[in-house]
Amino acid sequence: MRMLLRRANVVTGALDLLDAEGLGGLTMRKLGVALDVQAGALYRHFPNKEALLDAMADQLLEGVGAPLPSDLPWADQLELLGERMHTALLSRRDGARMVSGTFAPGRHTMIASRRAAQVLAEAGFPPNRAWEITFAVFYFVLGHTIEEQAQSRMPAGDDWTARLEAAGLDTHDPLAMGLKTLAAADPGRRFSYGLRVFLSGVRQHAPADAADPHEAETTRDS
Amino acid sequence: MRMLLRRANVVTGALDLLDAEGLGGLTMRKLGVALDVQAGALYRHFPNKEALLDAMADQLLEGVGAPLPSDLPWADQLELLGERMHTALLSRRDGARMVSGTFAPGRHTMIASRRAAQVLAEAGFPPNRAWEITFAVFYFVLGHTIEEQAQSRMPAGDDWTARLEAAGLDTHDPLAMGLKTLAAADPGRRFSYGLRVFLSGVRQHAPADAADPHEAETTRDS
DNA sequence: ACCTGAACACCGTTCAAGT
DNA sequence: ACCTGAACACCGTTCAAGT
DSSP, rough: OOOOOOHHHHHHHHHHHHHHHHHGOHHHHHHHHHHOGGGGGGTTSSHHHHHHHHHHHHTTTTTGGGGOOOTHHHHHHHHHHHHHHHHHHHSTTTTTHHHOOOOOOOHHHHHHHHHHHHHHTTOOOOOHHHHHHHHHHHHHHHHHHHHHHHHHHHHHSOOHHHHHHHHHOOOSHHHHHHHHHHHOHHHHHHHHHHHHHHHHHHHHHTTTTOOOOOOOOOOOOO | OOOOOOOHHHHHHHHHHHHHHHHGOOOHHHHHHTTTOGGGGGGGGGGHHHHHHHHHHHHGEEEESSOOOOTTOOOHHHHHHHHHHEEEEHTTTTTHHHHHHHSSOHHHHHHHHHHHHHEEEETOOOOHHHHHHHHHHHHHHHHHHHHHHHHHHHSSSHHHHHHHHHHHHTTTEEEEEEEEHHHSSOOHHHHHHHHHHHHHHHHHSTTTTTTTOOOOOOOOOO
């Protein structure tokens, strides 16, 4: 009475279960129930849970490496890639934490990485630098998004006050007020700002021969 | 015949167990064995495993927020903070992943954050920007270190070749060779380079009134 | 006050046996 | 070939009872 179980169904079902239950509630047994199958049957498609998580992570990042508008300056192309990845990670509950827990980069992950590295290589970075910066930017995106998603499931009131006191700040310290301002700010805007800060550092490290119509300066340090 | 179990002993024992078994092998029951106690006894000190993990994470970051040499330019002070955090995370197996899995920042985490935010505030950033950049840099450190530690427990041979092919690159592509160069590189140096790239972006976003003896220029974008 | 012993409600994974 | 049913070796957590 049930359609034959295919690998792709398992991944889709697992992602839906992730949305419904969170990473902690994602269980082979619950997934079995959701797919109307015994838990053991899932092991025909994946050798273990980790392999399933790898596939889920890669599925999540599917569109990130799609072609970029070639009329964009290279730094803006990177920014777009970062924003795409951010959006993809946010598209499922605990998406960032799930991806960060996986080890073997899948096909879509590699495609997205290659896209970024290619942009940087065309901007004049030597290939190994291009990859290095690619990973560095992706780590930033991942780390920031993990924290965003952790924040969103924190107790609402969540007194920063107590924590500030633990750090030796009272409520009237300007630094303490800045933190409260930040906590009230839109996380998406914070992400974008951080990404731009990072990328302006990347721009500064670009080899002098990088041609960029929007940036006449070629200053860099070290 | 056993010393009275104190909260700090539990945290220390848990960190040692983490080193021995990894995050996946860190179990309340195994911790009980290591501390010569029934697993249930641990719940006199921590309401649940998550609270214990929070305490472990905070313990790991203990020294990071220590005072900084005040004769250092502010960007170098931030760099030192980033390197300290990196070192702390690497000091235990799966340290970065453990920290990234916790939600409530503890005392030492707050102290380290405050230190960074203070450096930035003194550099002229408005308080909320100071916190924003603090978190952004910390996310980069966390994300990069997670990946470093994931890499270190990967199968040795681990053919990048297959993955590159999945991304549509053959082995002779210069980009592919760059990735192999990178994989052979010292992860610590990669981290430091990424951190410096990020921080040069931060420097570029500093308000014009920032006084820094080592940097005469005050250029910035946007 | 602190800990034991034992239970409860789960896990991931395996594998003979069915269809 | 695909799946079931049932088991195995674990989990985190709770709680009466001991000392």
